Amino acid sequence: MQELTNMIREVARDLLKQKSVDLIIGFAQGTMPLCSTPCFVRQDDEVDRLIWDSFCENNLAKYLVKRSNKIAIVAKGCDTRAVVELIKENQISRDQIVIIGIPCQGMVDRRLVESALNGKEIQEAEEMNGELIIKGKIFEKVLNRDEFLCLSCKTCTHRNPVIYDILVGDPVTEIDTKPYLDVAKFEALTPEEQGEYFSREFAKCIRCYACRNACPLCYCQECFVDSSKPQWIGKTTNASDTAIFHIMRAFHLAGRCVECGACERACPMGVDIRKLNRKLSKDVKERFDYEAGLSLEQVAPLSTFQPDDSEDFMLHP
Amino acid sequence: MKAKIIKKTDISSFLDRLVKDYEVFAPVEKEGLINFERISSGNEALFDCPNTKMSPKQFLFPQSETLFSYSSTKDTCELEVPPGPEKPQLIFGIRPCDAMSFTLLDKVFGGDFKDPYYLNRRANTIVVSIGCLSPKATCFCTSVGGGPFSTEGSDILLIGIGDKYVVQIVSDNGTKLLDKKGLEDAGKEKLDLAAGVIKKTEAAMNPGVETEGLKEKLDNSFDDPIWQELTEKCLGCGVCTYLCPSCHCFDIVDEAADSGGKRIRLWDSCQFPLFTLQASGFNPRPTVKERFRQRVMHKFSYLLDSCGQIGCVGCGRCITECPVNLDIRQVLNSIAQLEGVK
Amino acid sequence: MMAESKDWQPKIVAFLCNWCSYAGADLAGISRIQYPTNVRVIRVPCSGRINPFFILASLQHGIDGVLISGCHPGECHYLTGNYSARRKFALLKSLLEYTGLEEGRIQFSWISASEGVKFAKVIAEVTEKIKTLGPAKKLVKNPS
Numbered sequence: 001m002q003e004l005t006n007m008i009r010e011v012a013r014d015l016l017k018q019k020s021v022d023l024i025i026g027f028a029q030g031t032m033p034l035c036s037t038p039c040f041v042r043q044d045d046e047v048d049r050l051i052w053d054s055f056c057e058n059n060l061a062k063y064l065v066k067r068s069n070k071i072a073i074v075a076k077g078c079d080t081r082a083v084v085e086l087i088k089e090n091q092i093s094r095d096q097i098v099i100i101g102i103p104c105q106g107m108v109d110r111r112l113v114e115s116a117l118n119g120k121e122i123q124e125a126e127e128m129n130g131e132l133i134i135k136g137k138i139f140e141k142v143l144n145r146d147e148f149l150c151l152s153c154k155t156c157t158h159r160n161p162v163i164y165d166i167l168v169g170d171p172v173t174e175i176d177t178k179p180y181l182d183v184a185k186f187e188a189l190t191p192e193e194q195g196e197y198f199s200r201e202f203a204k205c206i207r208c209y210a211c212r213n214a215c216p217l218c219y220c221q222e223c224f225v226d227s228s229k230p231q232w233i234g235k236t237t238n239a240s241d242t243a244i245f246h247i248m249r250a251f252h253l254a255g256r257c258v259e260c261g262a263c264e265r266a267c268p269m270g271v272d273i274r275k276l277n278r279k280l281s282k283d284v285k286e287r288f289d290y291e292a293g294l295s296l297e298q299v300a301p302l303s304t305f306q307p308d309d310s311e312d313f314m315l316h317p
Numbered sequence: 318m319k320a321k322i323i324k325k326t327d328i329s330s331f332l333d334r335l336v337k338d339y340e341v342f343a344p345v346e347k348e349g350l351i352n353f354e355r356i357s358s359g360n361e362a363l364f365d366c367p368n369t370k371m372s373p374k375q376f377l378f379p380q381s382e383t384l385f386s387y388s389s390t391k392d393t394c395e396l397e398v399p400p401g402p403e404k405p406q407l408i409f410g411i412r413p414c415d416a417m418s419f420t421l422l423d424k425v426f427g428g429d430f431k432d433p434y435y436l437n438r439r440a441n442t443i444v445v446s447i448g449c450l451s452p453k454a455t456c457f458c459t460s461v462g463g464g465p466f467s468t469e470g471s472d473i474l475l476i477g478i479g480d481k482y483v484v485q486i487v488s489d490n491g492t493k494l495l496d497k498k499g500l501e502d503a504g505k506e507k508l509d510l511a512a513g514v515i516k517k518t519e520a521a522m523n524p525g526v527e528t529e530g531l532k533e534k535l536d537n538s539f540d541d542p543i544w545q546e547l548t549e550k551c552l553g554c555g556v557c558t559y560l561c562p563s564c565h566c567f568d569i570v571d572e573a574a575d576s577g578g579k580r581i582r583l584w585d586s587c588q589f590p591l592f593t594l595q596a597s598g599f600n601p602r603p604t605v606k607e608r609f610r611q612r613v614m615h616k617f618s619y620l621l622d623s624c625g626q627i628g629c630v631g632c633g634r635c636i637t638e639c640p641v642n643l644d645i646r647q648v649l650n651s652i653a654q655l656e657g658v659k
Numbered sequence: 660m661m662a663e664s665k666d667w668q669p670k671i672v673a674f675l676c677n678w679c680s681y682a683g684a685d686l687a688g689i690s691r692i693q694y695p696t697n698v699r700v701i702r703v704p705c706s707g708r709i710n711p712f713f714i715l716a717s718l719q720h721g722i723d724g725v726l727i728s729g730c731h732p733g734e735c736h737y738l739t740g741n742y743s744a745r746r747k748f749a750l751l752k753s754l755l756e757y758t759g760l761e762e763g764r765i766q767f768s769w770i771s772a773s774e775g776v777k778f779a780k781v782i783a784e785v786t787e788k789i790k791t792l793g794p795a796k797k798l799v800k801n802p803s
Contacts, residue, residue, distance in 0.1 A: 030642040032455065037642035038550040058641055062552065115349050119367045121453050137451075187757065195759025195797060204350075206371070206380055206559055209589075213554035214640050224712070226591050232712045233719075234572050236381035236583055240800035244715050247758060251711055254750050266640040268370060268556050270350055279757045283750055302750075305742035307732065313749050315768040317780045574720075 001127060004052040004102065007168045008074060011100055012047045015072050021098055025063050026074040027056040033125040034110040034132075038063065050074075052168075054127055057107040057150060059260040061216040064092045071097050076104035078152070078260035080161040081293025082216040085256055088300060091219060101164025103172040106146070106153035108132065109265070113148050117141065152261025152274060155182070162294055180282040186275070202242045204269040207235060211273050212249060214266035217256045224248060250276035255284045255301040258293045319492075321484040321500035322507055323475075325364075328482070332359030332409065334498070339407035339443065342376060344369050353408065364410050364447055364475075368632065372562035373408050373415050377422060377438045381583040384434065384569070388577035405441040407494075414458045414630040416446045416470035418562035424624040425565055434582070443490050446471040447482075450518060455633035457525030457646060463630055465522065466515040476511040483511040525631065526649045528617070535618045538658045544610045547648050550641045551605040555586035557635035557645075558612070563628050566592070587611055613648060669723035669789040671698045673782070674713060676706045676741075679730035679771045686775030694779035695786040698726070705729065707740025711751050714765055718798040724764050724789035726781070731769040741769070760797050763788045 012024045028039035028049040036055040040063075041047055052074075060073050061082035075083060080101055086092050113134065114122065124135040132143040157179060160171045186194065209225065212218045224232050225245060232248075234241040250257075257277040264273045284290050287310060288301040323331060335341050336357060343362035345354040352369050353376070356362050385398045419439070426435035449456070449465035458464055468474050472491035475482040483503050486492050503511075538544075558564040568585035572578055585592060588609070593602045602608045616628035629645075636644050652658075675681040681702045687694065703709055706729025714725050727748060729741040748767050756762050766788075768781050 031644040031647060032637070032642065035642050040546070040549045063550075121367075121451065123454065191756070191759045191761055193759075194757060198758050207584075208555050208559040208586075210552075210554035210556045210640065213552045222591075232716065234581075234800075235568070235570060236581060238381075238800060240719050240798050243758070243798060244719065247754060248711065248715065251751060251754060262640070266552070266554055266556065268560055268638045270348065276754065276758070279754060280750060283753050287749060288746070302743070302746055305739065305746055307742070309742070309745050310749065311745065313752050313767065314745075315766045315781060315784065317768075317777065317784050 001053050004169050005050070008050050008052055008100065008102075009047050011166055011168060012041060012050055012072070013044060015098060016041075016044055016047070020070065021072040022069040023067075024050070024072040024074075024100075025060045026050040026100075027052065027058070027060075030055070032110075033122045033134075034108065034113060052102065054105070054108040054132075054145060055110065057109075057261075057265060059214075059216050059262045061086060062214070062262070064097065064216075065219045067092065067096070069096075072100055073097060074100045074102060075161060075164070076102055076107075077158040077160050077162065078104075078156065078258050078293075079216075080163050081158060081258035082260060084163055084293040084296055085217060085258065085300075087296060089256075094296070098166065099161065099164045101161025101167050103160045103167075103169050104153075104156075105159070105172055106149040106156065108145060108148050109150040112150075113143065116143065116148070150261050151264060152259055155259065155278070157291075158294070163296070179285075180278065183278050183282045186279075198243065198275075199239065201272045201275070202239065202246060204271050205237065205242045205246070206269055207237055207242065207245070208268065210266040210268065211263035211271075214262040215253070215257075216260070216262065217253055217258070218249070224252070246271075246273065246276060250280055253277060254280045255288070255290055256292050257281060318508065319486040320503040320508060320511075321486070321495060322503040323482050323484055323500055325477075325480050325482060328364065329359035329362070331498070332356065332362055335407055335409075335494075338404070340402065340404045341407045341409060342373075343409040353410075362409060367453070368412050368415070368449075368634075370560065370634075370638075372418065372560060372632070372634065373411050374418060374422065374562050374565070376406060376408055376442060377419065377435055378426070378565060378567075381581055382434060384580045384582055386577065386579040390576065401437045402441065405443065406438070407443040407445065409445045411444055411446045411471070412449055412632070413446055413465060413467040413469070413471065413474070414449075414456070414463055414632040415562045416444050417458075417463045417467055417630045418632075419444065419470035421563045421620070421624065421626050421628060421630075422565055424626060428624070443473075443494055444471045445473045445475065445494075447475045448477065448515070448518075450477050450514070452518065452522050453633060453637075454523055455636045456631060457523065457633065458631035459519060459522050460525035460528055461627045461629050461631045464515075465518045476514060478507060478510045478514055481507070483507055485511075526646050527653050528627065528649075531649060531653055532618045532621055534652050534655065534658055535614055538652055538655055539610070539614070541652075541655060541658065543651060543655060544606050547651060548606045548609040548643070551588075551609050551643050552641060553588045553590065553605045553608060554640060555588040556638050556640065558586040558588055559584060560634040560638055562630055562632055562634075563616070587615070609643075609648075613645070613652075617649065667794065669697050669786065669794070670721065671724040671726060671786060671789060672717050672722050673698045673700050673726040673728065674703050674706070674709050675700055675770075676729040676736075677702050677704050678736035679734065679769075680706075680728035680778070682772035683728075683770040683774045683778045686773065687778045688775075690775050692775055692779040694782040697786050697789075698782055705735065705737050705740035706744040707735070707737065707742075707747075709744065709748075711747065714751065715798065718760075718764070718795060719800045721795065721799050723792070723795045724766070724785060726766050726768065726785050728768045728770045728778075728781070731771055734771065758797075761792050763792060764795060 024041040027036045030037040120136045126133045134141045233244045290301040342353045426432040468487040472488045474485040566585045594600045620628035735741040
């Protein structure tokens with residue numbers, strides 16, 4: 001990790017020296033153990049704030065929208081996919097950004113680690129050789145890093161950047177995850193079981209919209225939630241309104257969600273937000289042979305059609 | 318102090334008795350999250366646990382509440398104000414930081430304009446706090462006029478000493494609650510133990526934030542470019558405001574259906590872009606910089622002017638829950654250390 | 660909560676595109692073809708204009724079934740509106756059923772201006788299906 005940190009700093013220094021970019025968006029040390037934070041570097045003397053570790057979980061593509069200058073961005077696999085979609089949607093132009101791609105071994109979920117410690121506070125944490133050495137006031141524990149990855153990292157299909165200008169670090173092997181097994185399993189449940197699962201999950205939602213605000217692909221000036229003419233859904237935690245909020249936000253991300261997990265990590269209440277997104281990703285892949293963020297050339301699935309798109313869902317009396 | 322004593326193992330049966338006369342809310346764990354839930358028996362409650370994810374302001378100021386409902390016919394329109402709760406409520410296991418937020422909310426909702434919805438709930442709420450024996454590194458209650466064993470906003474404060482709690486009676490409501498509950502008085506020995514615990518815990522807390530002179534510094538650095546730097550990573554997600562015990566901004570909406578409907582008050586956030594969007598389309602707080610700065614100013618300057626109290630209780634939820642680790646302590650310390658600003 | 664009486668009649672909303680399906684419904688009427696009267700028709704310019712929120716709002720307000728019908732592929736008055744609709748609604752139907760909505764509450768069909776008979780058949784089939792499913796409960800907004 002230290003090696004990658006050094007490489008990122010070197011790249012950043014070069015870019016600033018050559019004036020290739022005005023701004024570098026990367027990660028810096030956070031104010032809590034197991035926590036890194038987005039960092040904006042513009043001067044050479046700020047470069048040493050940049051780090052790389054297993055807690056660089058944020059999707060920095062969020063910060064690209066509406067920028068008019070040249071920017072470098074540190075991007076993991078999922079982040080680069082978000083960048084691809086943003087370019088296709090004209091939110092940033094390709095020649096405006098220098099993508100510093102980093103092959104990712106998955107990010108560690110701080111909350112998973114905390115829950116494994118039964119409420120005992122983490123005072124210090126260190127990562128070494130695939131292990132997390134956690135120290136508290138009266139305890140020390142060594143954990144296997146790979147057992148505490150973020151949920152989205154466990155189903156990741158693109159750890160390596162799909163697009164980059166500079167690659168920092170060696171490519172990693174993709175996890176041989178059987179895609180969408182979890183979705184297929186849930187599809188096999190009865191409607192009652194499915195309904196009950198979502199009722200339980202959405203009951204936790206407090207309508208804070210952190211999921212929406214953390215998502216790099218949610219950049220609408222006016223979100224449908226805030227529409228009052230017409231008012232599509234109410235803003236209380238009413239079960240029906242809340243369900244429709246999540247269903248429609250997922251629907252608006254159909255074929256656009258890159259499953260970076262920013263939404264579920266931002267959620268303070270632990271709602272299983274990505275469940276709906278994964279279903280749509282599977283459907284989009286199976287029906288339209290499209291996966292978000294993999295190709296600058298492939299047209300977004302809901303912006304196009306094929307004359308022979310499947311009609312298996314339709315009524316043919 | 319006036320105090321009783323209770324064994325920790327007797328808390329559960331004590332709560333069982335209270336459940337008969339009150340709606341009792343206590344910290345409960347569900348799927349790894351600890352939040353206040355209504356309990357029907359004492360053994361559902363946790364009390365040796367980290368602080369709840371959501372703050373208890375929801376019991377005085379719920380996420381949404383109906384202010385009135387209406388139904389109309391061709392010639393008439395009837396308004397109906399929902400009745401208050403049937404039973405008084407008792408919130409058990411609040412931390413002193415959260416209890417202190419009630420004293421601020423009392424000033425906001427009970428000031429020049431008296432909010433009957435809040436005040437009605439407040440008058441029917443008993444607060445039983447538990448002092449913090451292990452404040453977290455992100456806690457900074459002592460920086461903002463509170464403390465791990467502060468009694469502000471509580472009716473009763475439980476101070477843990479070994480296998481017992483000293484039950485400190487803070488208010489008349491507390492006295493009434495313990496009346497005829499058969500708890501023994503706490504002797505001097507126990508009270509001394511409690512005092513020792515309090516001293517030790519307070520001394521072990523992180524320094525937190527320097528609030529001396531902070532208001533003036535904030536007032537004089539409104540236009541300082543440092544705000545751009547400090548707030549650049551903010552997502553405007555609003556989690557800080559939703560989980561904050563002392564944040565109290567709200568929106569009022571109407572939900573109408575046919576010839577009836579209701580007017581509802583619900584939580585709003587100054588971090589949402591629509592918060593100050595004017596009908597003309599102009600927004601005086603167009604970016605996260607203006608909105609985040611506003612939040613800090615409101616809590617650490619404006620509320621001091623209007624209510625004489627800092628609008629922050631140092632609970633640290635905004636620090637631990639912020640998706641991008643925008644640490645308010647860092648922000649305040651940066652402002653406090655600004656040179657060339659008084 | 661109302662008990663489901665033997666006389667319960669479902670409320671069904673049909674979004675029909677102006678140029679084909681609505682005309683087809685008209686033809687069914689002119690031809691005096693009988694079909695169940697549970698349907699309330701909403702005319703839209705094109706099936707591609709239909710915002711998924713229309714369907715969800717209907718379900719929220721207690722509508723028991725929603726039918727969306729447009730021109731056959733290749734016959735859209737606006738050339739490609741129904742192709743977009745086809746993709747959108749494939750995904751929406753699948754998503755809603757994944758959340759536990761009963762299969763058959765939302766239906767899609769192509770009905771051309773000359774298919775009065777087909778219109779009646781579709782309405783009959785949809786109404787029958789909704790009758791077996793019973794009143795919609797899943798996304799209904801209860802008074803809070």
